Structure formats: structure tokens, C-alpha cells
Amino acid sequence: MATDTGTDTAPGADCVFCRIVAGELPAHRILEDGAVVAFLDRRPLFPGHTLVVPRAHLETLTDLPEESVGPYFSAVRRVAAAVEEGMEADGSLVVENNRVSQSVPHLHTHVVPRRRKDGLRGFLWPRHRYEDETEARKIAARVRAAL
Template sequence: MSAVGDKACLFCEIINGEREAHVVLDAPDVMAFLDARPLFKGHTLLVPRQHVEMLTDLPGERLGPFFGHAQRLAGAMESALGAAGSFVAMNNRVSQSVPHLHVHVVPRNRKDGLRGFFWPRQKYDSDAEAAGYAARLAEAITG
């Protein structure tokens, strides 16, 4: 059984062949398989083979190749499934049902019933407040 800390990792078990999944992509660095509870048929999860919990844990040199696979899966939603487009999303810690980095690639069509993001939007109280948030984030990024 694959484990991280004291808990088994569902996605590591799939990667290691310890748990069944409908595999879409099996590459040296990633695996993609159908979501067991899809939003729409074809909803696929892309995971790195190496266990990392969040995007911030993925080594920088693996970012480009990882998202290259996500790009190919998004294209396959249209070419293989006839979808009009795709929804590509990732949670980090909050709302992350399995603590193993994964990208959802979901086929989309107009009027399919999925309504944008699933949470209420907010507004900044002022341009000054928005500028303050932008400055704090910019400082954290540039150091």
C-alpha cells in the first residue's frame, strides 16, 4: 500500500497499480485517469507520479512538462470527445479531496449546466484596496 505519512494516498495507489482506474495517459512523469465521480463523462485527473501535495511542491523544472500534458488532455477533450472546449482546474489544500497534486481536465459544451466557478464573487472596496493586495502579492513573488 502506498502511504504518505500515516495515511494511504489514493492516487499513489493508482500510480503503483494497487487500485483500479481507467487510465488515459501513462507517461514516465505523469499519469492521467478518469475521475471516479465526473462532472461530465471524460472528466480526467492528471497527477505527477512523484507524490507532491500541491502545485507549490512541484519542482520548477517539472512545471512545463506537467502543464504540457494538461494542454494535450485539454485538446483531447475536443478532438476525441467532440467537446466545444474544456475546464482546467486545480485546488491547493482547500477543497483538495486527495492530498496529491492533480489537475481536473473536464470536457465542456455550451449550456451543459456547469456555471462558471462554484463560489460567489467579491468586489474590492476600492482601487486602493485592490492595489494593496496586488502590492502584497508582488512583494511575496519578487521577494
């Protein structure tokens, strides 16, 4: 999902999200706590589309320290509930890109209000079946080995 930030970013002082967190750039803030800042996306898929970012500059989910996972996703959970209620939505899409399609190299989670028949069905990914059970077992083994 693209996020229109209006500028290129680099880690640290040049990062658009770091500048929003620091109050140097305006944003329609939804939530601020010790772990995160959440604000409306400038180019929403639908009104209410909110981004949740950690206060610290971290590029991807795998950079998020273990002790920050709970506070971060507690905030994402709260924002998802608020977006659904505030926008009178049927549900929400909660998604995050790591590197590929990550338009701002600062960890961020999109929370998008969803309605039945809103036109987003299948827009994110084509789905494919495994060739057979053998292929599925091999893939599962590769991922388990990486843990």
C-alpha cells in the same frame, strides 16, 4: 471539486493516487509518460472528466519542483486537447485545488469537458469587485511582495 476515491488517503503507500500510479489500483488510464499518469475521475462532473497526477507524491502545486512544471503542464495541455476532441466538447475546464477542497492530498489537475449551457456557469466561485482602486493596489502589492 470532490474526487470519489473510495478510501481515505495519506502520503506515500496509502495514497490512492500513488497506488493508481503504481498499478496497484485499477483506473481508466488516458495518458502515461515519465512525468504523469492521467485517468478518468470515478465521479465525473461530465463523462470524460480526467485527472492528471504527477508520478511522484506531491501534495500541492507549490510542492512541484521547478524542473517538473513544464513536463507536468505539457501533459495537462495534451489531456485538455484530447478531452475536448474525444468528447466533442466546446471547451474544457482545467482546475486544481491546493489544500482547500482538495479531497486527495496528492497534486491533481481536473480536466472537464465543457459545453455551452452545460449548467456549470458560475458554480465554482462567487465574484466580487474590489471596494476601489486603492484596495486593488494594496492587494496587488501584498501578492507581489510574496513573490
